[in-house]
Amino acid sequence: MEKKLLIKNPDEFLKFLDCNSKISDSSILEVTSDKISSLASSADNTLILHSEYTADTGFDDTLNIPDLKKLYRVIDTIQSEDITLQVNSNNIEYNGSGIKFKYHLFDEGFLSKPNLNLEKINSFKFDITFNINKDTIQQVFKGSTFASETNKLYFYTDNGNIMAELTDKARHNTDKFSISLGKADFNLKPIPVNFDNIRLLSIINDDITVNINTEYGVIIFDIEQTNIKLKYIISALTQ
Numbered sequence: 001m002e003k004k005l006l007i008k009n010p011d012e013f014l015k016f017l018d019c020n021s022k023i024s025d026s027s028i029l030e031v032t033s034d035k036i037s038s039l040a041s042s043a044d045n046t047l048i049l050h051s052e053y054t055a056d057t058g059f060d061d062t063l064n065i066p067d068l069k070k071l072y073r074v075i076d077t078i079q080s081e082d083i084t085l086q087v088n089s090n091n092i093e094y095n096g097s098g099i100k101f102k103y104h105l106f107d108e109g110f111l112s113k114p115n116l117n118l119e120k121i122n123s124f125k126f127d128i129t130f131n132i133n134k135d136t137i138q139q140v141f142k143g144s145t146f147a148s149e150t151n152k153l154y155f156y157t158d159n160g161n162i163m164a165e166l167t168d169k170a171r172h173n174t175d176k177f178s179i180s181l182g183k184a185d186f187n188l189k190p191i192p193v194n195f196d197n198i199r200l201l202s203i204i205n206d207d208i209t210v211n212i213n214t215e216y217g218v219i220i221f222d223i224e225q226t227n228i229k230l231k232y233i234i235s236a237l238t239q
Helices: 010-021 068-075 120-125 136-144 197-201
Strands: 003-007 028-032 035-043 047-054 061-065 084-086 092-094 099-104 128-135 151-156 161-165 177-183 191-193 207-213 220-226 228-235
Touching: 010 035, 010 068, 010 228, 047 120, 061 161, 068 177, 084 191, 099 220, 128 177, 136 197, 136 207, 151 197, 191 197
Parallel strands: none
Antiparallel strands: 003 084, 028 035, 028 061, 035 047, 047 228, 084 092, 092 099, 128 207, 151 161, 151 191, 161 177, 207 220, 220 228
16 A cells, blocks of 8 residues: 655644654654644653644554654755655655655664653643743743752742742752742642753643642643644652
8 A cells, every 4th residue: 555644734744753853853744634642751750741733644554753953954944735655664755846855764673762651641630721822931931040969950839820840949048930830729848840841842822721630749741732732741859
């Protein structure tokens, strides 16, 4: 059976590849009839990204991508409103718009998925939920140039506000930067995350939904665009 992958929105597909490449150099792309999905983890396994890209593929397959950035760069050379990729047994091929390329894949089994039970994570009860907008996250990034002695970001509530604070509560005399993320109708004791993981979030939309399971110290950042769904799963740090 001939396998052709039709990309109707190349810009969004490139965003999908870029989001994954920030977490891991390589990836296993699971292709089904209506979407392409991936599960990637950071080097220390403290951040896992489950991503989905909506696409009418018409076939099921597993693509072992050796270098996401390399695939991104070659697809980015195509100037077309839509792209049809030929999926062969060990490569992805393109011939159109005056451009030809053949991108070779890893053999099946060469890459492995992160050890994560996604169904179990989705079944968790998340007792804290709030939203962060894109501008506020950018302010946190700017504040990190001031609170440069720490790599911890704490979420907590204070006087009816959900706060984000860059500091290190385990060390004395550490500079801190705090910003309100909005009003809160719940109470949350300080829960820290590795700020490097926050830097890896792909802010492709204005709003980010944050869900926290305080029992297990699991924090999920959900970010969506028209055909892209990103679920970042982060483990909380100790104080």
